[in-house]
Amino acid sequence: MRALVLSDQLTFNPNYPAPTPAPGEAIIRVTRAGICNTDLELIKGYMGFRGVLGHEFVGVVESITPAPAGPLPIIRPGERVVGEINAVPLASPSRDWHQRAQDPARTTLGIDRRDGVFADYTRLPLVNLHRVPDAVSDDEAVFVEPLAAACQIVQQVHLKPTDRVAVLGDGKLGLLCAQVLATTACDLTAIGKHAAKLDILKQRGIRTMQVSEAGSIEARRFDVVVECTGSPAGFDLARQLLRPRGTLVLKSTYEGLPQANLTMIVVDEITVVGSRCGPFEPALRLLAHKRVDVTSLIHARYPLHEGVRALEHAGRPGVLKVLLDIVS
């Protein structure tokens, strides 16, 4: 099959071996895939990953290999699916997405010891798959994985209607997080650097602010700040915007070991919450009910065989989502 394979560098391989089905797993024909910042970091060496890149996808179930002693699969060949990226062995006691996401025996789709989705076919445990409702297009479904990560914020932190909440960063993840937080009754402000990106939120009635204006607002105004910049400067600004005893949610990974003002975390008694993968079903519901707009984030699309160019494009400053059309 065709695949974008990461070894010393990323290359398009027209003859990569197709995945072998394992008990309890499905083979999925990938139709569309999304490029994530993590893919760009993996190319730079993060996690030391080798194999087929990619973890954001929508596809059609090609075949199923039931587990010998397991329950009958509820997903059938021909169905359109998205898939959670953390895969655990059949024998693992982890029974739900929340346990699987931190299972020490997990492999992670296109990130850690498991071939990913920038290919004609991929494989995943049946328990990882979620049927995509007809109301959700392929272009939307490809956003389910990062949208689920945004939902994880409200899964972990209780946002009260009276809470003043800021999302810092207007990259792909920041825009999705702001839209998910806007589904709550909290008093939300999205803070970023790019007028064009913030406009996507403004058009949905979300209050936005340039990061250059953030200095002018009352310091320590926010009860909760969600850090989506992944930069030490963003971490520090987030801390300064937060009231004493507030909650700082970290969504982004950071390059290297950034310097962080741990003393002020103690003095201000801040709670820092690390937040990563999230629940797929709420993300699918938000899309089906048109409560978030993800297609405005699509900046470009490429066929699979031009994938190396697609990833270069995704790495340019200011670019939001780049899609790969595997089957067009």
Added chain:
Amino acid sequence: MRALVLSDQLTFNPNYPAPTPAPGEAIIRVTRAGICNTDLELIKGYMGFRGVLGHEFVGVVESITPAPAGPLPIIRPGERVVGEINAVPLASPSRDWHQRAQDPARTTLGIDRRDGVFADYTRLPLVNLHRVPDAVSDDEAVFVEPLAAACQIVQQVHLKPTDRVAVLGDGKLGLLCAQVLATTACDLTAIGKHAAKLDILKQRGIRTMQVSEAGSIEARRFDVVVECTGSPAGFDLARQLLRPRGTLVLKSTYEGLPQANLTMIVVDEITVVGSRCGPFEPALRLLAHKRVDVTSLIHARYPLHEGVRALEHAGRPGVLKVLLDIVS
């Protein structure tokens, strides 16, 4: 009056002006005071503090100036007291210790714009004072402030009986934190570098471990880790000992801006809780009921006029609590 005063350096001043009583405040004759690591940091320049150093004390109320419209004071002259260090203006809406500790208008005893307790007299708002029960000696009462800070951990974090909890660091604060956590039903391990210090805990039936052995224990074993070393290496070890989705409590302040692995906080979905000043009444109860042993931490005592030497002594490696006898 006599006082240890920090300006460009720390000096003993035999003729420092006595504090002027203000409405709603008491003048307290200090009998005994304790030297804290924060005092040593203030001498190095932390907070840019200038004035009388010291915030851990026990004393006797000398005089009271009631507030014009306030309730009658429940503390009377001649009573033995300890005092919370965060002082707010009479008009502040902060009504309890928890609000005062983060009130933006607060001054802090011997730390931030308020003369401290290494002197014959000090002053504090009446609401900050707590009567010391007869069962608690002066040597014990002088530990109430740091013991309250240790109590703040269990005030902020629910430690379940099934939780595996580690305290990292066997300095003064680490030893107090371990003893307070040992009052819960959690499965506790204190980890440090100094056999003699850990012995204080061992003798109270607390499991201890050398930090050099920490590598041999099952990684990611602990549900909660309390970081009391204040070093970047301690922060990193704490993170590594913690299970995914565990809670890391930061008790110490850090010199400068340490490097911190924020990425692993996200990947492991760790919650970091900054923890500082705590409630005095529980600390007094623990002392009155002999549920903690603080006097074993006393390494030396000096008269006030030898205070500069006392602080030098307190700064030597391996030294635990050094006391100042103001009135002996």
